[in-house]
Amino acid sequence: MDQLTTENVVTNVPQLPATDDEFGGVVVEMKEHMDSDVFRTLLKASMSQWKLQGKKGIWIKLPIDLSNLVDTAVKEGFRYHHAEPKYLMLLYWIPNTINPIPANASHIARVGAIVLNDKCEMLVVQEKMGILRGVWKISTGIIHQGEDITVGLTREVKEETGIDTEFVEVLAFSQEHNVFFGKSELLFLCMMRPLSFEIKIQETEIAAARWMPLQEYAAQLSVQEHGLRKYITELCIAKAERGYSGFSPFRVTTDSNGNPSYIYFNKGDLKKIDDKSSVNYS
Amino acid sequence: MDQLTTENVVTNVPQLPATDDEFGGVVVEMKEHMDSDVFRTLLKASMSQWKLQGKKGIWIKLPIDLSNLVDTAVKEGFRYHHAEPKYLMLLYWIPNTINPIPANASHIARVGAIVLNDKCEMLVVQEKMGILRGVWKISTGIIHQGEDITVGLTREVKEETGIDTEFVEVLAFSQEHNVFFGKSELLFLCMMRPLSFEIKIQETEIAAARWMPLQEYAAQLSVQEHGLRKYITELCIAKAERGYSGFSPFRVTTDSNGNPSYIYFNKGDLKKIDDKSSVNYS
Numbered sequence: 001m002d003q004l005t006t007e008n009v010v011t012n013v014p015q016l017p018a019t020d021d022e023f024g025g026v027v028v029e030m031k032e033h034m035d036s037d038v039f040r041t042l043l044k045a046s047m048s049q050w051k052l053q054g055k056k057g058i059w060i061k062l063p064i065d066l067s068n069l070v071d072t073a074v075k076e077g078f079r080y081h082h083a084e085p086k087y088l089m090l091l092y093w094i095p096n097t098i099n100p101i102p103a104n105a106s107h108i109a110r111v112g113a114i115v116l117n118d119k120c121e122m123l124v125v126q127e128k129m130g131i132l133r134g135v136w137k138i139s140t141g142i143i144h145q146g147e148d149i150t151v152g153l154t155r156e157v158k159e160e161t162g163i164d165t166e167f168v169e170v171l172a173f174s175q176e177h178n179v180f181f182g183k184s185e186l187l188f189l190c191m192m193r194p195l196s197f198e199i200k201i202q203e204t205e206i207a208a209a210r211w212m213p214l215q216e217y218a219a220q221l222s223v224q225e226h227g228l229r230k231y232i233t234e235l236c237i238a239k240a241e242r243g244y245s246g247f248s249p250f251r252v253t254t255d256s257n258g259n260p261s262y263i264y265f266n267k268g269d270l271k272k273i274d275d276k277s278s279v280n281y282s
Numbered sequence: 283m284d285q286l287t288t289e290n291v292v293t294n295v296p297q298l299p300a301t302d303d304e305f306g307g308v309v310v311e312m313k314e315h316m317d318s319d320v321f322r323t324l325l326k327a328s329m330s331q332w333k334l335q336g337k338k339g340i341w342i343k344l345p346i347d348l349s350n351l352v353d354t355a356v357k358e359g360f361r362y363h364h365a366e367p368k369y370l371m372l373l374y375w376i377p378n379t380i381n382p383i384p385a386n387a388s389h390i391a392r393v394g395a396i397v398l399n400d401k402c403e404m405l406v407v408q409e410k411m412g413i414l415r416g417v418w419k420i421s422t423g424i425i426h427q428g429e430d431i432t433v434g435l436t437r438e439v440k441e442e443t444g445i446d447t448e449f450v451e452v453l454a455f456s457q458e459h460n461v462f463f464g465k466s467e468l469l470f471l472c473m474m475r476p477l478s479f480e481i482k483i484q485e486t487e488i489a490a491a492r493w494m495p496l497q498e499y500a501a502q503l504s505v506q507e508h509g510l511r512k513y514i515t516e517l518c519i520a521k522a523e524r525g526y527s528g529f530s531p532f533r534v535t536t537d538s539n540g541n542p543s544y545i546y547f548n549k550g551d552l553k554k555i556d557d558k559s560s561v562n563y564s
Contacts, residue, residue, distance in 0.1 A: 067356035074349035083365035106427035145388035172547035265454035
């Protein structure tokens with residue numbers, strides 16, 4: 001019980017090691033193996049104290065190695081909040097009010113790369129699996145947790161086709177629901193500039209890749225059928241031939257780990273202001 | 283064992299009820315209470331069969347009422363995939379290849395509403411809790427799983443301030459990392475048109491709300507300090523005074539439940555094409 005906090009020692013009742021969070025709650029991060037009966041006794045005693053102290057949310061983070069304690073926490077009234085492969089986070093909300101804690105992450109972020117070369121040919125792939133097998137489509141992929149959209153796009157195109165690219169602009173995005181276990185999906189359609197041209201496909205996921213004339217892509221039956229893919233062609237032509245303005249990324253802040261954040265907006269239209277120097281807040 | 287599938291009956295070995303998924307795996311959706319020893323025996327037998335049958339991913343969905351089975355599944359090699367308050371989803375990947383199953387949802391979708399009236403006053407609120415307490419800020423909120431951005435914005439503004447609004451445009455969006463349990467966040471800054479003007483605040487979360495002259499908002503120290511909020515003012519002025527073009531929503535498809543999906547793009551710039559009628563794929 002080396003990890004008892006000062007507050008706990010004062011009350012002189014054995015409790016689970018906990019730290020306060022910034023919203024009036026406590027976080028119990030279990031790390032060492034514990035018998036489930038010992039855990040139950042400590043949890044009951046701790047919860048009594050936390051209730052007396054007016055705490056609100058109680059979080060318990062259980063590494064997967066401590067799955068023997070899940071049932072005990074649930075029996076004491078905890079509910080699942082979220083899980084990742086190696087841990088489960090449980091939550092107990094003490095007050096008689098609606099729990100205001102935000103739910104688990106709700107959206108998958110996907111990107112689609114519109115890569116056009118100087119001959120107005122688009123980089124297209126055929127996937128080995130899934131409902132779009134056999135259809136020539138743009139390279140798409142899922143953005144990882146913690147990964148910038150621009151970085152994820154470059155990574156996906158490189159992985160699938162071997163082509164190096166640089167980010168130009170977000171041309172459009174879409175939001176769709178019930179995509180994966182009830183989660184919603186945001187798909188960012190982005191224009192990418194190719195920096196290399198020799199295709200080398202990823203054998204595990206991709207059946208084929210090629211540079212396809214835009215007209216040929218647009219004429220595919222599947223393009224006609226599907227609303228979103230129809231817009232891909234239109235946006236691509238609008239960007240290539242008519243100066244369509246999408247959203248460009250600008251660095252705004254850094255988080256506590258020093259990573260940059262980006263804001264995406266219509267650069268050309270915002271620049272109009274700066275040029276005219278008419279903004280005066282004084 | 284009423285739920286045994288035909289396939290299972292043929293093998294004549296008691297197994298857990300399972301359905302095939304579309305990626306060569308099986309899904310076990312546990313619903314009835316079961317003793318953990320019985321579950322272990324059935325799970326071991328089932329897994330042997332599934333391996334022989336060349337199955338790939340094995341999913342087990344355990345309602346929170348069956349938390350007594352979590353430890354058994356983990357001991358048999360299952361890992362957590364995701365959890366929602368009332369269930370835990372576990373996954374076991376059979377092949378000796380990297381598990382290609384997408385991770386749990388990675389992003390929180392947040393919205394910020396820029397609501398401007400005819401006098402160039404912006405609807406601002408002060409929150410009761412959190413690091414922005416005491417700062418006049420735009421109304422923001424988290425989009426629910428399955429909720430359209432446009433719907434979530436209208437809901438949040440109504441809840442916090444009592445003001446009815448209609449969606450105009452996405453002016454910009456930002457992506458930030460490590461926001462909530464390591465998850466990333468996408469924030470959509472949107473222009474909303476007010477349809478009512480009398481403020482009625484939500485007492486639980488909001489300390490105050492008012493219509494504030496844009497110049498006064500822009501002059502706040504906190505606006506100057508924070509990159510993102512600085513852009514809010516600039517985008518707002520660009521939209522109000524200079525015809526800034528953001529992204530507008532268009533319905534594209536409906537999912538299996540008949541819900542619409544939306545794609546957001548620069549409507550004015552795409553329309554240029556249609557006007558010129560120069561797109562010809564033939």
